[in-house]
Amino acid sequence: MTTTKRTTLAQRPSGLPDDSTWATEEVDLPAPADGEFLVKIDHISLDPAMRGWLNDVRSYVPPVQIGEVMRAAGTGTVVESNHPDFAEGDAVTGTFGVTEYAISNGDGVQKIDTSQVGPATWLGALGMPGLTAYHGLHEVGEMKEGDIVVISAAAGAVGSVAGQLAKAKGCTVIGIAGGAEKCAWLKEIGFDEAIDYKNENVLKRLREIAPKGIDIFFDNVGGDILDAALANLRHGARVIICGAVSTYNDEKLAPGPKRYMSLLVFRAKMQGFLVFDYPEKDAAAIADMSELISSGKLVARETVVEGGVEKFGETLLGLFEGRNTGKLVLKVA
Amino acid sequence: MTTTKRTTLAQRPSGLPDDSTWATEEVDLPAPADGEFLVKIDHISLDPAMRGWLNDVRSYVPPVQIGEVMRAAGTGTVVESNHPDFAEGDAVTGTFGVTEYAISNGDGVQKIDTSQVGPATWLGALGMPGLTAYHGLHEVGEMKEGDIVVISAAAGAVGSVAGQLAKAKGCTVIGIAGGAEKCAWLKEIGFDEAIDYKNENVLKRLREIAPKGIDIFFDNVGGDILDAALANLRHGARVIICGAVSTYNDEKLAPGPKRYMSLLVFRAKMQGFLVFDYPEKDAAAIADMSELISSGKLVARETVVEGGVEKFGETLLGLFEGRNTGKLVLKVA
Structure with missing residues (x-):
């Protein structure tokens, strides 16, 4: 059993989100079932599109529901696995949500090589x-x-x-x-x-x-x-x-x-x-951009904010105030 | 020498054009020079786009200048020709302007066959x-x-x-x-x-x-x-x-x-x-639509207003008030 802190949507904002928008809860996660694995998150992505996910309107993805963990991409490490394709120690990226730990069945999760570029870049230039x-x-x-x-x-x-x-x-x-x-x-x-x-x-x-x-x-x-x-x-x-x-x-x-x-x-x-819209072209695009990063033609920059998941709401506001240069990420302490 | 009445732009309108926008003048046209012909206009086209041509702004065509004959497509008959490709009696369509007679060098003028569809249709469905x-x-x-x-x-x-x-x-x-x-x-x-x-x-x-x-x-x-x-x-x-x-x-x-x-x-x-934008595809499109008209699958309808060129301004307003069904044309008496 793993205890995790996570940020949920407390109420839908009108205008800019504020403290009343978010709640932080601490819950116990069950052990990963067959075909699942447990990820310890290290970086959480902050994206302008997140604002749209808070509105109760028909869009390209369903809105985040009240009480639900806020949707977010992140990177982390597999710490326990009952999934054939993911092993303990694997570095991964996926839409794990604003949480310290997450259980995943592997859907939409990708293994990443963090030897050349750090996890934050996998949420930015290579994400x-x-x-x-x-x-x-x-x-x-x-x-x-x-x-x-x-x-x-x-x-x-x-x-x-x-x-x-x-x-x-x-x-x-x-x-x-x-x-x-x-x-x-x-x-x-x-x-x-x-x-x-x-x-x-x-x-x-x-x-x-x-x-x-x-x-x-x-x-x-x-x-x-x-x-x-x-x-x-x-x-x-x-x-x-x-x-x-x-x-x-x-x-x-x-x-x-x-x-x-x-x-x-x-x-x-x-x-x-x-x-x-172009999943079949992602691998080639990542290869192309990795090459550009190696050759110095593509500078990947991130603005990294350190703190726990409870810092998510405040960090998100930075996007709308233009506080970040390059990719804004929250590094989970 | 031919005398013609024609409508010119007197001043640029702000909002809806009105009587002060237009002037009607009577001028003598010279005989057509070598490579020119004289057309007697029978129908003048009225188009929503005309409103844009009255504004002094950069657009896809130059604005009509103050004092210039109002730009308009029309149909007519060649009544005198010194042009090798156009003979007296030819039915033609072109951008002759809001005028009873026009001298043309043939640029942008097309001969039309009015035996199957009338001239107004050549300004509408086939125009x-x-x-x-x-x-x-x-x-x-x-x-x-x-x-x-x-x-x-x-x-x-x-x-x-x-x-x-x-x-x-x-x-x-x-x-x-x-x-x-x-x-x-x-x-x-x-x-x-x-x-x-x-x-x-x-x-x-x-x-x-x-x-x-x-x-x-x-x-x-x-x-x-x-x-x-x-x-x-x-x-x-x-x-x-x-x-x-x-x-x-x-x-x-x-x-x-x-x-x-x-x-x-x-x-x-x-x-x-x-x-x-697609001049190379016009002939095939006209052939295709003529066929649809013949077979009854395309009904070409025109709202024909009768009157002299001095009726142009008033007739144009009909477009913005939705007075027409189908193509609006002014039949020059």
Whole structure:
């Protein structure tokens, strides 16, 4: 019998989540049954999409239910196994939830090699954010050499990988991020230009930097930044809808992109996708990105917060306040 | 020397055009030079897109200039020719402008056979509206048998053709139009269902009629109707952005589609296009639609207003008030 602390959804937030959103409980887990194993979690992923999972609406995954352990990806080590494919000591990643220990039947769990890159990177550049960047650019963005690629939330987990992948492909890459520090980092990791949306006029700067318009806009934020990009498309542009973090905590449905008729003027497409849509391409993408990391062309950065699972709620807010650079993870003490 | 009356842009409208927008002038045209011919116009096309041409903004065509003859497609007869390819008596269609007579060098002018279908149909089902419907569904919508297709402004020039083309392809077709009369007509020409947006809740009705969601939304109107469709997409849906007539007369940029994140939830694309994008496919499309007209599968309907070119401004307003069913044309007396 293993005792674990875990964070559950206490009540659905309206607007930004706060202390009343979460509860921490301590429970005893049974021993793993046949075909199951027990994982000790070491890192928990924090993702903007989590905000959407708290709303009681029809979406691409069911909402987290009240009283249920908060859904989250994580990494850990198998500490006890009755599963033929997983052995004690295996490093694994999966959607274990915000918990110290979890019982798993192996569904959606992947063994990871942490000898070259640490567990946090398996939640970032080599995890869902990296795959999101990769599939978005290739499958939806139809990225090709020479494209002018603009990325919002460019210093985030997905954006920072997307920009580096586009650079590696031979594109011109413009990042949009909040604050001088993040912008400086983007230039450091190879972005051609960085726009600080907190201190610059994005629409105007895009017109200066990319006077012929942009081929790919990889959008993680929505709102005014999406409009600024739409106003500056190039013929045949692709607008990749990956997220809309600027609107996730709005209590009412936020205004839509008022410049959407640019899609007609520039014969452009705007298309949404989810990282889960291309499972058959994940292995090749991870191999490709691992190679880029080894050769120094892809810098994987994480912002690691240390603390117990009870720190999850406070840590999550950091995402909406832009406190992280690169992937935000909670390292379970 | 030929005297012609013609309508020019007197000043740019803010909101709906009115009498002050237009001027009618009478001018003498010179005899056609070498390589030119003189056309006597009989029908003038009225299109929602015209409203956009009056704004002094960068778009897919240059704006009509103050003092310039209003741009418009039309049909007519060659009455005098110094052009090797056009002879006196030829029936033609082209962008001759809002005028009784025009001199042309043949650019963009096409000879038409008016023995089977009248000139007004060459401005409607076999003209730009018909080609718009055809290319939109095939090239952008990737229409296939069995798709659930929803069309806004379904009783208009483009929508009524689009719906019938989708039916001919074996799709289930739902039209959205204003008023019981138009809806009844849609059923008459084969639409499976018709929603009267003036008297019904479009969102609710779409959910009732198409509980599994829609595969193709062919949008001519924008606004709330676009949002209602976005809220009800099916996995992999295609949203064809053809127009946004509900917003063309707004003095400020109208709100955008607040449900655009449905593109992510349903992995859908929203794509704009223009009829001019597929010139190499026009002839085959016209042949295909002519065949459908002959076999009775495509009903070409026009609302014909009679009057001189000075009636253009007043007639154009009819488009924004939904006075027309099918293609709206001005028959020059």
